[in-house]
Each structure stands twice: as C-alpha cells, then as structure tokens.
Amino acid sequence: MSAVLEVRDLRTAFPSSGGPVPVVDGVSFDLNRGEVLALVGESGSGKSMTALSAMRLVPKPGRVVSGSVRLDGTELLDLPVTEMRRVRGARMAMIFQEPMTCLNPVVRVGEQVIEAIQLHEDVSKAEARARTRELFVEVGIPDPEARLDAFPHQLSGGLKQRVMIAMALSTRPEILIADEPTTALDVTVQAQILALLRDLQRDRDAAILLITHDLGIVNELADRVAVMYAGRLVEVAERRALLSDPRHPYTQGLLRSIPALARPGEALPEIPGVVPSPDQWPAGCRFATRCPKRIDRCDTDFPEETAPAEGRRVWCHVHDGEGA
C-alpha cells in the first residue's frame, strides 16, 4: 500500500503570555490508500489539532510551526492559500463532531452540498442537484428529494451527520478526515453512521483518518491505530496487534479500563492522575508521572521511536519485550 498522506514532524503551537504553547509536538505518520487509520487519545492530547493542522484550519491565534504534510507528494504547508482551498473539500474533506452546529441554519441542506460541488467543479446547478440527490440516497437519507430543500433544524442529528458525510464525499476526495463523527449522536445512531462509513470506505476505497477517544469505534472501523498522548504519538500498530498486545503502558492502561473487557465484580482499573497541561510537560516521557512501569530514565530522557515488530512503532523505554 502506498501512502496518500505523509505527515512528518508536525508541530502546532498557540501563543501565550509565557511563550508559544505546543499542542502538536512532533507527530509523524502515514495514511495509506484505502485504509482507515484511527488517531486515538484523550481530550487535550492534540489529535483534533493534528487533523486541523493537516487541513491548515488551525484556529487563530494558533499556527503550524514546523513539519511537513504531503498529500500524494505535494507539500501542503507550502501551498499558497488559493491552492490550498482547491485541495480542501476536493481532495481532502473533513467532517466534524457536532452536526447540530456545523450546518448553516438559514440555508437549505441541498444548497450546502451543491455549494461543496460547485466550489470545485464546473457543473450546472441542475447537475449538482442531481448528484446531491444520488449522494443522499447513498448515505441512506430517506425521501431524498424532499430532504434536499429541508433546513438543518428540520433534520435529526443522525440525518444531519449523513448530510455532512454526503457533503464531504460529494467531490470524491482521496482522504476523509472524521473528527469524532459519532460522539454527539445517540448510541443506535452511532452504529448506523459507523456502518455507513465502513460501507462508503469500502466502495470508494478512500482513506479515512478517524479521530476518536472511543476504543469501541476503533475496534469496528480501524485498520491501523495511532495513539497520542500530550501532543505526541506513543504507539502505532495494526489494529488487531494493538488490541491484543499493546506495548506502551498508556495503551495498556486504556485497554484495561474499558468496561466491556473488565471482569465482573472487580473494580474498574483506571489510570491514576491527569493529563499534564503543556506548561507542565516534563523533560522526559510525558506519561512518566502516571506510568506504572516507570524507571528513572523515563523522567529525564524522552523515549526515541522504536520498531519492536513489523509495522509497529513505540515510544517507550520499558515496552514489553525490550529492556531499559
């Protein structure tokens, strides 16, 4: 498989009175054609910012400080803004967490999808409208013709998210970035949307960067998983390998704390402590203060990237199978 998106050493920071605060601090990964890569982490880990950085949508006053994001060989971070706009929506599309607020409330949903098409392709309104109707069918919106003229407030959360997906896929992008697409939806609707994403991905052979904190979703959709903590990656592996044999203590802690995997009657294990904020990042491994496997070296040296097995990457001094 070849990489459609190559991210190298990406750094994004926000200015503050004490100096720039990094929220993405040197992240590198590949997204391959046709695969679903899940970017997992707690809130505040920097996973959403990583995606926004790739799209160059980092909200002011933050900015991408350094690094490289290559889409099919093209360096996105160097592109002039007008070129980047042609990439956004056409080759790289993004859907967000809150379908409630992500659609313009005074414009009909059909219009909004048509806008997405017409921004990038020279087609007539009628043609764009026809395509939108087909998309609505494809994403499972019932009574699509009528829904074209609906306003967002007339649709349920699940339907709105389907519209967002239709809008994102309308230009047949190479990459779809989904930032917590189901977090704000009911559990039953969640399952439907996940199934939809899975089907669409298979049909179109698109690459999906799925951002989530929910390991259940990871299990359902992901081919590979990248785990982030405090602005950096801590482990990257193929899904089955990660879930059955996690190497980084943080990943191990995450998996242990899933209720579904716990033994009945036992207390649910949790990772003690809280995620440190950027001004509290220690010199060494950022997980050290909460890590049950911590050794002295963890406090002073930041762990280098290691490859304990084919296709796996870990950042830890103590990961299983290797010594300190």
Added chain:
Amino acid sequence: MMGIEAYVWSNAMTGLLLVGMLWAARVVRGNRLWREAASELWRRRRLAILVVGLYLGIGVADSIAWVGGIPEDAVGVLPNAPLSIIDRLFLDTREASYSAPLASVEFYGGKPLRHPGSHLLGTDILGRDVLYMVFKGARVALLIGGLTSLIAIPLALFFGVSAGYFGGRVDDVVFFLISTLAAIPGLLLLIALIMVMGRSTVSVCIALAVTGWVGFCRLSRAETLKLRELDYVQAARALGVSEARIIFRHILPNLAHLIVITFVLTFSGLVLSEATLSWLGIGVDGSWGQMIDGARDELSRSPIVWWNIGAAGTALFGLILAVNAVGDAIRDVLDPRTMRGSE
C-alpha cells in the same frame, strides 16, 4: 460652594466611599480570580485607569469641605460658607469677564486683569476661572454616574433576582413592570420625571435610575435563572437551606462580575445623558453639560471664545473615553465568553 448642611453629608459620603474602596481592595486581594483579573486589567489599561483615578481624585477633593480659614479680604465669599479643597485652591480668582487662557488683559476691552497670567484655561463670561469650573464639574459627573448606579443596581438586583429565583407570579409581575417601563421612550420618561420631581442632583439621579434599571434587571433575571439550575444550588435547596441564604451566598456572588461590568459600562451613558438634560435646561448645576450649553453661543462671537466650551468638552470627553476604555477591558477580562471563539 455648597449649602450649609450639605457639606457635612458630602464629607460623610466621601468618607464612606473611601472606606468602601479600601474594603473592595481587600476583597479583591483575597480572591485569586479577582486578583488575577485586576492585575490583567492594570496590564492592559494603565493609562485609562490613571486618568479615571485623576478625575476621581479631583472629585474627592471637591467633596471634602469645611468652614473657616478664609482670609478676610476674599472676594465674593461668605465668611461662614463651607469650602472644599478645590474651592480653596481657587479662592479669590474672580475677574470681571472673559479672558483668554494665560492672558493678562481682559478679552474685550483690554483692561488689565486682577490676576494676570494665572488663568490656565481663561475665564468665562462672569469672570470665573474655567479650570476651577472644570474641576468642580468632575464631582458632578462622578456623582451622576455613581449615585445613579447606587440606586439603580440594587433596584435591578432586587427585582431581577426575585423574578429569576422565585419564578411564577413574581416573575410575571416583574416582567410586566419591566415591559411597561421599557415601552416608554427613555429620554421622554426622564424628562417627565425631572419635570415632576424637580431639578436637584438627587432627583436627577433618581430619574436616571428609574429609566435605566430595566436593562440590568433583565440581565440579572436571566443570569439567576441559569444559576438556579446549577447542581450545588439544587443541592442546597434540597438540604433545606433558607432561600435568603442561598440567594446571598450562591446567587449574588456569582452576579458580582456582571455588577462591575454593568456599573462601569453604564457610567459613561449616564454622564452623557446628563449633558443632554443640561442642554434641555433640566440638568444638574455645575456640570460640564451645563458649561457646554451655556457656552454654545460663544462660538459665534468674533473674535471667537473657544476655551470655555473647549475645556468642558475635553473634560467630558476625557472621562467618558477613559471609562469606556476601562469598561471594555473589564468586560473582556471578567467575561470570557465575549472573547472571540478560538477552540
């Protein structure tokens, strides 16, 4: 110069004000959030705060008065009249009529002045030193902004918090009251109230308060509605804590930042309203608005007399601008929701 008994009142109020400010400073210093807000405010608006402080100082200086200590030959002053610090600084500086700033002769006619070169901003038609009048106007402006808010804010809180907290009939009554008052055009109601109540400083302040409290009442009502639903308030009610205690311990302290913001932001509007009232002839004596209104025709004289209206206008502008600047910064610092949405 003030009426014979009024000066005792004024001294007492000024003392109370200073004590109040010291108490407020202590409260702010003891609370981390407020302390950080205060130092952030100082960082952003040093100049504006100093300017406001200057006006405040002058106003206070004009509010402290006592009897006696007047030289025998002072012109135009009763020997037993109470004079403030500002009055005493400008004692016996009267001329016959107009004189330009720092002039040594009268403006019309060229007769030599009694105190040549000592009038920084000239004198007005009655020969009064303009700088003196500007200083005296400071007290009036601060009174209008301060006393009015002192009446309006508690009034608004009483009705607003009651309506928001108790809901039901109380809310209906208050809402009707607010709607009725809000339906009357502000300026007209103001005029009507003053025509009926008379032109003293206190009645003007009351009139301004009556026309102005509705806005903050709505705000505190809305905020109280939100606060009432908070978990710890619900818990307190479930535990049987008395309503009064809940209101004073949980609701009101959480409205404190809104009180500060409202006080500062409405201050300038009140002073500007008084200027309009002065022009209509129903303002407060000695205000800058009155100076401006009285000096209107001077611009059409030739040669033109500009220092009277210029001084009053600049003084008014200076205070309003400084207060607006501080007010904006206070709102940003105390109410993070208005800060532009970054994720």
Added chain:
Amino acid sequence: MGAYVLRRLAYGVGVVLGVLFLLFVLFFAVTEPEDIARKALGDKAPPEAIAVWLENHGYDRPLWPWQDFEENLLFDHYRRMLTFDFGLSDADDSPIVDRIRAGAGPSLTLTVPLLVLGLLTAIPLSLVVAFFRETYIDRMGVFLCVLAMSVSTLLYIIGGQYVIGKLLRWYPISGFDADPMMLPRFLALPILIGILSGVGGDVRFYRTVFLEESSRDFVRTARAKGASEPRIMARHVLRNAMIPILTRVVTAIPFLFMGSLLLEAFFGIPGLGSMTFDAIQSNDFATLRTMVYVGALLFILGQVATDISYGFVDPRVRVE
C-alpha cells in the same frame, strides 16, 4: 405563528394600559391640575379664569374613581388616550392632534434618510473591520469607534454646526424649507451630524454581530469545503448576521415618526421632536403626556413588527 403574534399583541395591550396608568400617576397625581393652570395663565390669574381653563382642558373633576365614579380624571384619561382624543395643549390651547399631524412629515424627512444612510455607512465599515479581525485594521477600527462613541452628541452638533456651517460654509446652519428643491440643503447638516454621532456605536455593534457569526461552527465547515474568505463573509456570515441586525432596524422604524429631539431643536426643523422640546420649555404637560404615550405605542408596535420579521428571515421560526 399567527397565534403567537396575537398573543404578543394582547400582552402589548396590557402594557399600554400599564403605561397609561404610570403616565396618569406621573402627570396628575404628582402635579395638581390647578398648578398646571396657574403655570399656563400666570400666578395672578383670578379663580374664575382658572376654573374656565380647567373646564376647557377637561381637568375640572376629581382624580380617582372612588371620589366620583361617573366623572373622574383617571377614566377620562384612559378613555381619551385610547381613542386618540388628545385634547388641547396646556401651553397654547392648540389641538394636539393637529400639531402631531403637521409635525410627523418634517420628522420623517430627517429620520428616514438618517436611518438608511446610517445603515449604508455602518454596515460596510463593520464588514471591513470584521473581515480583518485581529489585524491592526480591526484594532484601529475599534479604537476609533470607542473614541467616536465617547463624544457627547451635543459636541457633535455644536462642533459640526461650527466647522461645517460656519467655517466651511457648506450648508446652512439651521432652518427648514418644505420645498423639495430646497429641502436637501437644510437637511444635509443634521443628517451628516446624526450619522457621525451614531456611527461609532453602530459599527461596534455590527462588528460584534459579524464576529460572533464568523466564529460559528458552520463557518469552519465552509472553510473545510474550500470556500474563500470573502465568499464566507458574504454568503454565510452576512445571512446569519441579518437576524440580529434586522431586529435592531425594525425596532427603530416606529420611532422614525417621533423625530429627533436634539437634531430638530438645534437645526430648527419643525417636526415632532421640536414639538416635544417646546413642550418641555413651556411646561406643556398635555403635549408631553401625549408624546410619551405615542412613543410607547410605537415601541410596542415595533416589538410586534420585529417578531413578524423574524418569521421572514429565520427559517427556524417559520411554521411550515
């Protein structure tokens, strides 16, 4: 939505009744009709003249219903105000209704252009400032607005009259000529000054609205689709910002009839604002009372109109 509007109207009627009561207390209970008579006729007027005056103006009866249920000022007050029987001016005995009819026109020639031109000035300015948010254009713009807002309207008028009227001699300082050819010359200065004194506050308000709409999630979605910033401003932000802006404008429309007290008095325009000013100067309570009542009516009308306008602009409010 029809039911909602009806309900609002009904509540409005209740408010009108409340306003009338407040006015009654203010104008009659606090100041005796006899004092008003003396103010009009002079302190030395003989009692017979006062009695006649009171009768002519309808004040010759007790205030409250419990004093005389058939003939009392309270019921009279309500009956007459609600039937728009405004009576005679306390100052010069002229019928108030006629004066209102005469004054509405000139007021409108001032306030309507003022509103329209004010909008045409403030909205583009605030769009520009909001578009360049966080840059020095934005900061300079906000600073200028605060500066402009801090100047008293009085100073704008006096200064404007002096600089433009006297120094530059572009327009006459005051006066009014109903002839459509001459009218613009006399209105130019008050309108110009009116816009100047209001632009600071307006731009600040609209800028806040635009910035708030700009930071909404759907703007981020539009950016993610690849839309350009100008397009986002025009097609997404502006359309949503129209809702609060329209509220402000529609609320102001009824007041166009009332004119501007300051501008009309300063510039000698014979509109309703001038009439109110004269009423204040001459202690004409009857006229003042009427103007306050009319103002309240117009306000309530404005509220209902705003509610209706929502239905056109905000699809969330429309009933399908």
